[in-house]
Amino acid sequence: MKLILVAASAAILVASSAGAQSNNPAVKDPTVATTKATAKGHNSFTESQARGRIAKAGYTHIGKLTQNENGVWQGQAVKDGKTVTVALDYKGNVSVH
Structure with missing residues (x-):
């Protein structure tokens, strides 16, 4: 009985951690907005x-x-022949710094 409870608990833990990534609707939204400033957040x-x-x-x-x-997320990228610092916030918005 203890083995079954441990296995069930482990399965719930794995399922909840895998689902945590998809809790942010921005991850699933294919549209990309550009903003002047990025939003703070996980x-x-x-x-x-x-x-x-x-x-x-x-x-x-x-x-x-x-x-x-x-x-x-921040890094260097190129657009229109210019190297810029780009950023992506938790909402999925891209901005240039």
């Missing part, structure tokens, strides 16, 4: 998802992305 996007979203906003040559202290 970012549910993985680096790969952030990279894809930045690319969808028209940026190329996206460099390494890192999360800053506000949960915003």
Whole structure:
């Protein structure tokens, strides 16, 4: 009986942690908005998802992305021949800094 409870608890834990990523509707929203400023908050996007979203906003040559202290993904990218610092907030908005 204890083994069944442990297995059930482990399954619930795995399911809840996997579902946590999809709790942010912005992760599922395919539209990309550009903003002047990024919003602070826990970012549910993985680096790969952030990279894809930045690319969808028209940026190329996206460099390494890192999360800053506000949960915003940041890195260098190119748009219209210019290298800029781009950022992606938890809402899925892309901005240039």
